[in-house]
Amino acid sequence: MSAKAARQARELLLKEYRGVLSTHSKSMPGFPFGSVVPYCLDADGNPLILISRIAQHTHNLQKDPKCSLLVGERDAEDVQAVGRLTVMAEAHKLADPEAIEAAAGRYYRYFPESSQYHSAHDFDFWVLRPVRHRxxxxxxxxxxxxxxxxxxxxxxxxEVSMVEHMNDDHANAIAHYVELSGLPASAPASLVGIDTEGMHLRIGQGLHWLAFPRSCNTPIQVREALVLLARAEQWPDREAVEG
Structure with missing residues (x-):
């Protein structure tokens, strides 16, 4: 049961892209301070955020890196009847130039508008390294x-190679994924990320994660999954496929 719950929790993190970051208030000691932040997952599967140096939550993290990120299913009519996840973590500001470059390359694919204010203002990448999950x-x-x-x-x-290849040469397949999964077709979709368990599409300002029929551990397996989905008449049920 714990393995299934861990997968469901991870999938919730992948499906959503914003949450409530709670930090220890510097100006009001003893009180938690909540703020909304967008995030994506880094190469290690940890939440990656980009925050301003003048923001209150940044000042709080500089004093005490212990924090939590609350993520819930979007557009839920009854928030108590759907999934939600609290990631208790320690926040670490990225300082190594190579780590910052890798973080920026990934984050900007998910949030392309962020590259503009990142270059114009004092923003830093922080990674939330989980301690425990609820x-x-x-x-x-x-x-x-x-x-x-x-x-x-x-x-x-x-990942960059696969994403660019799909966007440049297989726009029709991406449009088919959108139609097949019932995602909004309000704007052209583009592929922004691929992980072992699925892929992220960006439609307008929104991010959407779609699960692969099976876990993919090699680029060849990813290609096979993308081809299968491009030819599918309905989106496969992952749990039914994996048994």
Missing amino acids: YIGGFGAIHWLDDVTLANPFAGKA
């Missing part, structure tokens, strides 16, 4: 989880 999958489905994160074997050149 996942609630609905009424009665409550779990403490220690092992949720999963490293992305494609992060870097392999």
Whole structure:
């Protein structure tokens, strides 16, 4: 059960792209301070955020890096009946130039508008390294989880190559994924990320994650999954496929 709950918690992190970051207030000691932040997952599967040096939550993290990120299913009519995840973590500001470059390359694909204000203002990348997770999958489905994160074997050149290839040469396939999965067709979709378990599409300002029929650990397996989905008449049920 814990393995299934860990996968569901990880998929919730992948499906969403914004959450409530809670930090220890510097100006009001003893009180938690909540703020909304967009995020994507880094190469190690940890939440990656880009925050301003003058923001209150940044000042709080500089004094005490212990924090949490609350993520819930978007557009839920009953928030207590759907999944939500609290990631208890320690925040670390990226300082190594290579780490910053890797973070920027990934983050800007997900949030391209951020590159403009990042270059014009004082923003830094921070990674939230999980200590423990609290996942609630609905009424009665409550779990403490220690092992949720999963490293992305494609992060870097392999992922960039696959993403660019799909966007440049297979726009029709991406449009088919949108139609097949029932995602909004309000704007042309582009592929922005690939991980072991699925792919991220950007439609307008929104991000959407779609699960592969099976986990993919090599670029060849990813290609096979993308071809299968391009020819599918309905989106495969991953749990039914994997049994």
